[in-house]
Amino acid sequence: MTGVIKITNRKYPRLLKKIPDPPEKLYYKGSWDADIFKDCLAVVGARRMTRYGEQITDLLVSEIAAAGITIVSGFMYGIDASAHKAALKSGGRTIACMPCGIDVVHPAHQEELYNEIIENNGLIISEYENDFPPALWTYPKRNRIVAGLSKATLVVEAGEKSGSLITADLTRKFERKLFSVPGQLTSAMSKGTVNLIKEGAGIVTSASDILAYYGAEGINKLEKNFLWDGLNNLEQSIIKELERESMEIDVLSRAVKTPVAVLGRELSLMQLKGLVKEGAGKYYLKVTKTQFA
């Protein structure tokens, strides 16, 4: 199933060829279809993402991927994996660039995702053959492929010394567009992204910011009002609070002035209805388009 494309091949991605040191050979898994490289967006970010990062990745990527843009990322856990997953979920295509030999699933616990990418017309690519193990130096090497394949790079969350900043640097070096997601100034995981904005990266507040760059159009955005139909007062005030920020049940209980016992049952029901989501002890709104489509 593994194939290889040489740089001399006509099918070799055009954008990648333009970078200073393109890989001589690209090993791949999946079916090679030159179309997949037409409009690529690199989505990178921290391994240790926050809930915010996961939520934003899900929100942005599912809309961008649904509009037909290929999502390229590094198959690491964290933002990378979330980006791949969001792309698959919305029926889009995605490319995973591996920092290791083409036969290695790294990290191994994401094997399910690995297979899913291949099964859904995606690609796994690497410049290393067989079972070449990942090393410290292969990650930054891999990043040049991620940035090189894409017209633009989106950094969702990055710490001060995140590896995603290497990809961001490369993007600028290759003279491609760099997008960054704003985050809270106090969050350690937003230090890198906020700095990128300061240095001139494009601010992303919705998927349309990126889609406009690609000249693509997003699917109709979620009608907010639809949400409010048939909700009771408590549900409405919960949503109002969560729209501002995700919070723990204790904090929410103070905000909506309702005892936890009562709030807990409401949240359970809302969760079952798919209105809110929960993770890392916090509740947040589940307003991805796919939920309401």
Place this chain on the structure above:
Amino acid sequence: MLIKVCSVANSGLKTIGIDVEVNVASRGLPAFEIVGLPSKAVAESKERVKTAIVNSEIEFPQRRIIVNLAPADVPKEGSCYDLPIAIGILSLVMGCELPEKSLFYGELSLDGTLRHTKGTLLLALFAKEKKFTNIFVPKASANEAAIIKDVNVYPIENLKQLLDYCTGQIEITPAEYRESEEDTVSVEFDMAEVLGQEQAKRALEISASGGHNFFMVGSPGAGKTMLARALPGILPPLAEKESLEVTKIYSASGRIPPEGTLVKTRPFRAPHHTISQIGLTGGGSKPQPGEISLAHRGVLFLDEFNEFPRSVLEALRQPMEDGSLSISRSRERVKYPARFILAASANPCPCGYLYDPKRMCSCTQREIERYRKRVSGPILDRIDLHVEVPVVDVEHLSRFEPTQKNLTSSGQIRKRVKKARDLQQNRFKEETIHTNSEMKNRHIKKYCRLSAEVKQLLIQAVKQFHLSARSYFKMIKVARTIADLENSSEITINHMAEALQYRPRVKTE
């Protein structure tokens, strides 16, 4: 000349009668032997008895004395045979009769006084069951034995006093049971002292009401330990029957102090995570109760749950299910009750700051996974209430000052808990169980009828949240307790929805 003195041997919580046969031969070289599988402590009793008799200003007979502890094949241990051996010898030498239908039990000191001896409560229970009318025990242990009515408990100060009583020179009045004077629950923390953590407090209330195990996960400093230590303050007092059960365990393991009384407050045991498996479950060649049995009818608090060796935690599985633990050794098999509320707490990751909004977690994904895997699924599955305890933002809390002042105190919660427990007591009056958490599937069928609507909600939740079959029943039990707290005979959608809040979060995908 031969005399038979009755005494007992305790094996676990079971008591068997022992005949202490003393023979003082008129012929043969002077000797003093004890036979009948005596342990070291029993064999050494020779020297204590001899010296105690001499120090009581009675001449020790220079005759051939053989003591047999019958039945001869049951191993005997402990120092409780000092008194029957000594009084047996004395009655033969002095030619006095011993009172009939009497049990003798106690350890001698070298000066002839009697020392506090463990297990007198079990002795008194045995006496009552086997229709012995009198028991003679050390004075310091008499109050403990006097818990049991219908048996004359004679508090004995020293050997001389007992001898004088047997020869009819003095009278000894049987001991009357005296309650301990201080009967207040001393609790480290009041619930009102814990800021924020409303959900965790609610979970504790449910836990106390239905006897449910609970598991708290949260960063260091979130208040997990404080919450767990506040739990005893909201538990209802021990019922009379429960109190006796607990006292029996404490008596058997020698944990009742001199002049001890019934254990009235629920035990709270918090062993450190370096505990051995035997220490937790009980055991040893002479099986002793472990922490789980000492926590019977109370709370077993395991702080830093993930730091406990896996083998130690796995040993909890069966007792958590059965409420008791049988310890089998080659020579004996004992069963200790172990019906406790398991209160566990853990950090979300090795460094502790995984979900902390202010601090960076320094663990890798793998480290976190390895850390979580230390507690097995089956153990987590046996825990009814799972709560996340976030770090309290003090600044945020201070904005809610007015509501902070009227925080519910432990006393108020305790009242609600008591009511819910009374409901359960009433419900299970024909069963052998006491609380909702003890319900087996047949009880659930009988006492927790779910309406179609509630059932549908639960089934949907099981699918959506990937709950196990065991969790399905746990949810019903928790919902039952929540309904009890509201004095509702029926489990409604609301009760079930709240119960779902406390489901195990296996993976949040």
